[in-house]
Amino acid sequence: MSVAQRIPPRSAVAIELAKGQRLTVIDPEGCQVADLLAYGHEDIREVLSNGRTLDYEETIRLTTGNRLWSNRSRVMLTIEADTVGCHDFLLTPCSIATFVHFYPDKPVHRGCFGNLAEALAPYGVTEDAIPVAFNVFMNVPVAPDGKISVEPPLSKAGDSLTLRAEMNLVIGLTACSAYASNGGSFKPIDYKVE
């Protein structure tokens, strides 16, 4: 078991994950969200796709056994373990625009979007190439009438999600910056690669 690395509050990292390696995302304090992106290591134009994933997995509630698919209809990651069972794959990473939209009276932050763009820039990823992230631990109920709300995560301190890479990947991973998604406080996210 490798040592856990820490992503400080409101920041992001890029992680190279070889086929067969496992990435465990840990919520060390509880009630925090980590936005996760995946790009093909050999060709970053291959990227995580919520539409392909929702289509092939036939659910919006992805958990152990579900796979995350690319825009080229290939499996990028398989969820091997999940102690929470509540994640979101509908909403884009928080950004300057979402801060202005949702929190007009609060300080603006570049958000997970800006943090991911900076972390992934060395791999050639541009802002326009940042799609909907798989939002680990994010709690987004969909009401019967279709209405979406962003609620505090259900994750407790030490909860985790483990993903196995099904191809060589570049991962972007954040400790979320938004006010609503983490219940109002900014916390770190830990991760392990093994």
Add this chain to the structure above:
Amino acid sequence: MSVAQRIPPRSAVAIELAKGQRLTVIDPEGCQVADLLAYGHEDIREVLSNGRTLDYEETIRLTTGNRLWSNRSRVMLTIEADTVGCHDFLLTPCSIATFVHFYPDKPVHRGCFGNLAEALAPYGVTEDAIPVAFNVFMNVPVAPDGKISVEPPLSKAGDSLTLRAEMNLVIGLTACSAYASNGGSFKPIDYKVE
């Protein structure tokens, strides 16, 4: 009122839509789906985003008054009229891969994905730049446990959806090719620009 144009079954068109123009998508026979994409006319890297739209509109059930947003957090289209009120913005366009996945015993078709790629190629759109489409008339219920199913559209002959362009756009629009989304038969889609 302009004359309606017809999109033959299992095909697609590209339409240039100037800011302020209206596009009406019509289901001439009923129970058919039209996948709709939008790109910025001045810069095709600006593209329709289901994640931004679901985030800002706070619903997965988009209808009259809702807006369709780009990956750059700008409004591309506003829904001005909608006689059906049931559309999908979760699933990617059907493609060779989805035909192989969902209909292993039936003939494979390039689907809306392949049709959109061909129609939009003259504008520089590549296959990797085709995101989740706004699937007009597509009926995709989400169960309380998150499970997704593709059901026959609720649209009747003559039903329509009208969108106003909020910027200069290139639109991709299909008459859907999949077996499940249109209740098993392939039909045309009509549209008007005014």
